[in-house]
Amino acid sequence: MDTGFIIEKFILVAVIFGISLVVAMYSTYAERKVAAYLQDRLGPDRAGPFGILQPLADGVKMFMKEEIIPASSNKWLFIVGPGLALLCACIGTAVIPWGSPMEIGGKVVPLQVADINVGVLYIFGVVSLGVYGVMIGGWASNNKYSLLSAIRAASQNISYEIAMGLSIIALLLMTNTLSLKTIVEQQHGWHWNVLYQPLGFLIFMVCSFAETNRAPFDLPECETELIGGYHTEYSSMKLGFYLFAEYINMFVSSAVMATLYFGGYNYPGMDYMATLLGPTWAPLFGVGVFFLKIVFFIFFFMWVRWTIPRFRYDQLMNLGWKGLIPLAIANIIITGVVIAIIEKF
Amino acid sequence: MESLSNKKKVLEQKPLSFMERMYLPAIAKGMGITISHLFKKEATVRYPEVEREFSANFRGMHSLKRDENGKERCTACGLCALSCPAEAITMIAAERKNEEKHLYREEKYAATYEINMLRCIFCGLCEEACPKEAIYLDGPIVPADYLRKDFIYGKDKLVEAPLEMKK
Numbered sequence: 001m002d003t004g005f006i007i008e009k010f011i012l013v014a015v016i017f018g019i020s021l022v023v024a025m026y027s028t029y030a031e032r033k034v035a036a037y038l039q040d041r042l043g044p045d046r047a048g049p050f051g052i053l054q055p056l057a058d059g060v061k062m063f064m065k066e067e068i069i070p071a072s073s074n075k076w077l078f079i080v081g082p083g084l085a086l087l088c089a090c091i092g093t094a095v096i097p098w099g100s101p102m103e104i105g106g107k108v109v110p111l112q113v114a115d116i117n118v119g120v121l122y123i124f125g126v127v128s129l130g131v132y133g134v135m136i137g138g139w140a141s142n143n144k145y146s147l148l149s150a151i152r153a154a155s156q157n158i159s160y161e162i163a164m165g166l167s168i169i170a171l172l173l174m175t176n177t178l179s180l181k182t183i184v185e186q187q188h189g190w191h192w193n194v195l196y197q198p199l200g201f202l203i204f205m206v207c208s209f210a211e212t213n214r215a216p217f218d219l220p221e222c223e224t225e226l227i228g229g230y231h232t233e234y235s236s237m238k239l240g241f242y243l244f245a246e247y248i249n250m251f252v253s254s255a256v257m258a259t260l261y262f263g264g265y266n267y268p269g270m271d272y273m274a275t276l277l278g279p280t281w282a283p284l285f286g287v288g289v290f291f292l293k294i295v296f297f298i299f300f301f302m303w304v305r306w307t308i309p310r311f312r313y314d315q316l317m318n319l320g321w322k323g324l325i326p327l328a329i330a331n332i333i334i335t336g337v338v339i340a341i342i343e344k345f
Numbered sequence: 346m347e348s349l350s351n352k353k354k355v356l357e358q359k360p361l362s363f364m365e366r367m368y369l370p371a372i373a374k375g376m377g378i379t380i381s382h383l384f385k386k387e388a389t390v391r392y393p394e395v396e397r398e399f400s401a402n403f404r405g406m407h408s409l410k411r412d413e414n415g416k417e418r419c420t421a422c423g424l425c426a427l428s429c430p431a432e433a434i435t436m437i438a439a440e441r442k443n444e445e446k447h448l449y450r451e452e453k454y455a456a457t458y459e460i461n462m463l464r465c466i467f468c469g470l471c472e473e474a475c476p477k478e479a480i481y482l483d484g485p486i487v488p489a490d491y492l493r494k495d496f497i498y499g500k501d502k503l504v505e506a507p508l509e510m511k512k
Contacts, residue, residue, distance in 0.1 A: 036387075037382070037383050037387070038379045038380075038382050038383060039382065040382055040385050040386070040387050040388050040389075041387055041388070041389050042387050042389040042391070045391070303376060303379065303380065304372075304376070306379060307372070307375045307376045307378075307379045308372060308375060319368075
């Protein structure tokens with residue numbers, strides 16, 4: 001392992017970390033703008049042109065506000081909670097292939113921090129760890145609402161992770177690999193997995209909504225029932241961390257959806273573009289296409305949030321256990337049968 | 346028993362049909378509705394920069410009028426204060442001196458004239474009560490302020506600008 005390798009990876013990690021923070025920051029702005037435009041309003045437009053500085057103003061506000069740690073709370077866990085939530089949200093980006101290998105000054109640089117052969121499992125592990133931030137925060141607050149919310153978050157995540165895992169198995173039957181890089185490379189050009197696994201994608205998407213605690217599955221933080229949910233007792237930047245973690249989660253799950261089902265950085269006509277732009281700029285163009293897909297999914301998250309009312313808790317459980325899991329199993333069987341028939345003939 | 350109006354509807358609680366239990370058609374329909382609002386004109390008025398147009402009979406801030414020679418019309422008769430249901434108006438009358446003839450129309454005038462804008466309900470009864478057509482609620486919205494004392498508007502804020510200044 002030479003120094004060049006370490007520097008290369010360090011720069012890549014720093015850039016990806018920075019980009020995911022900026023995307024999360026502007027997701028808060030985009031959320032408010034999208035909400036406003038879907039409701040015939042204007043949204044924030046006072047800070048800078050078109051309110052473009054609004055996230056900065058919000059950040060300053062979060063840092064300047066008084067920080068309250070409840071006297072009866074478990075102080076250590078109370079502080080760990082938001083940190084863990086943000087950490088788990090951020091490390092998911094490590095295995096996502098952002099672009100095809102790029103040539104810089106005669107050196108080929110892979111645009112992926114770590115190409116581990118269990119990339120999909122890693123993502124799943126990190127996503128399930130994310131709920132610990134919520135649970136620890138809710139527990140440490142020593143508040144009934146927060147605790148209820150933590151329990152909701154945990155049981156919701158467990159229920160939907162099963163359906164999510166089952167939906168991905170049908171995909172893995174086709175790809176024969178767990179490495180995200182290989183999965184993306186298999187989807188060259190137009191061969192996006194969503195064309196072969198539409199039902200699997202639908203289940204995966206619904207589960208991602210539940211995993212990221214987004215509407216219509218935002219039961220852990222529903223104001224009308226639980227005040228603020230697990231972050232009722234939080235103030236200042238600790239609250240900011242929780243909100244931020246939610247948006248980073250949204251970014252990561254958008255990236256995962258785009259990678260697994262929408263071809264990652266692949267796009268039709270990419271071979272022509274590769275000869276046209278050369279080995280340095282064509283991968284960057286691919287990264288741009290990938291981000292376009294991510295932005296679309298983030299917009300989709302927001303679009304759904306401002307359309308659909310929240311599920312009741314029993315409806316949530318019914319949908320997860322009686323709807324999505326049987327569907328996912330049926331999807332596995334159908335995929336398996338079709339693959340067996342294709343291989344036979 | 347049959348109801349008189351016949352408007353009563355019996356609510357039927359049917360179990361959801363298969364399509365309804367799938368949620369997806371309804372969700373797609375809802376998302377179509379919300380996305381159509383993306384292209385509609387927004388109802389927001391950017392207030393300090395853009396002001397909404399008021400109707401012709403809008404009642405805003407009061408102004409004490411001058412006559413065609415630029416003399417103050419108010420004679421401090423007190424009818425406006427008497428008619429005011431919110432008791433927002435107070436005034437102190439004074440007698441016009443000879444050298445002040447170009448300033449005040451009648452022999453008596455209001456030396457101080459104060460309206461408490463926090464009390465005022467903008468009903469326009471002072472306007473109706475005034476026999477000299479001296480007070481009208483034809484101004485803009487009364488602006489916000491920080492202190493209660495700053496909401497008591499004296500003659501400096503209420504009297505119309507003199508004729509030569511208006512031009």
